[in-house]
Amino acid sequence: MSTHLLVLQSDFGLVDGAVAAMIGVALQEEPSLVIHHLTHDITPYNIFEASYRLFQTVEYWPEGTTFVSVVDPGVGSKRKSVVALTEKNQYIVTPDNGTLSYLKKYVGIKAVREISEVENRRKNTEHSYTFHGRDVYAYTGAKLASGHIAFEAVGPELKVEDIIEMPTVETIVTEDSVAGAIDILDVRFGSLWTSISRSDFYRLNPEFGDKFEVTIYNNDMLVYQNQVIYGKSFADVRIGQPIIYINSVYCVGVAINQGSFAKAYNVSVGANWHIAFKKI
Structure with missing residues (x-):
């Protein structure tokens, strides 16, 4: 199912080296990866917007595409880092902070695993607490997208019903x-x-x-x-x-x-x- 496609989204913008660092980490893992950008202009810290843009976009990508979405105001806190497998067989690598809300509601998520930072974190980055986009998400996303690890190797399985969801307004x-x-x-x-x-x-x-x-x-x-x-x-x-x-x-x-x-x-x-x- 792997398509070697990696799609990045963040609130980092392109004014500094953050996005380029994520791309570099992914290409170090697998130089043949095809990397695309959903957007890096999410309003800073706006988890809802990140969730919506994924929902707006994922259905137009092939099965097996891996998305990395990093809008992470709680970076370095106890929030979990996860990979979700959607009903359309795409992977979403992201903090479990509400980013998965829209996909869970409108696309469907059939499994979710917590990223094991012992196995799936770049070596010698354990003392950096503020750039999980580079050290955990881009790295894990590249390993998944390239087929170097299977979904089962991401880390322990979590319950789909425990995914953090943002409240929505009823119609x-x-x-x-x-x-x-x-x-x-x-x-x-x-x-x-x-x-x-x-x-x-x-x-x-x-x-x-x-x-x-x-x-x-x-x-x-x-x-x-x-x-x-x-x-x-x-x-x-x-x-x-x-x-x-x-x-x-x-x-x-x-x-x-x-x-x-x-x-x-x-x-x-x-x-x-x-x-x-x-x-x-």
Whole structure:
């Protein structure tokens, strides 16, 4: 099943040598590895974002691909380092700090093992406590991706139900409305990606061209309220106009045609950002 593919994600950015060090460690382990990057621009310390980007990406990669995701504010603490095996037979090498939440919920995880740092840590790094991305995750990921170790050799098996999960906001559907949270931004374009699935939104029987009252709260503070058209794509409205659409992961999105909704209305993301769509 091994494909010799290693995909890296982190909040390290590319302004220093951290990512290059991870690549170097992987290539020392197996020079023939093919290494790709999911992103290294995760908002610093944002575990939820790391979890979402994995969910957004993994299904487009072949079976046997190994992903290393390092967004690790608890580095050096008692949080576990793990490898998860997904239902699609891909490996996710990451801290057990909530990063696996979205994959567990939407992709499925069939087994998880704790990385044994006795076996699967680079030699002579045991006195460095703050760069597990290089010394544990990239190293273990490279060993797995290259087939130098089997999944069983990662370390002791853990229970899948014990994986640490972040709380999620439930979708509330009424006769004429649906409500959830703003999970994440389509960062570059400033579109809002909500937690509301296409199937839940379609319980309102929307038609393209229908108008909905969109309400956004930050905790209890009203941030936005307006009537917005539901369209197929951004060009269904004039430049500068807002639109409701279904995004590439089949959830409800809100955008401004050729503009940034997030910037225009100072909207951010997280469980405290509530959004509702009411049919007019």
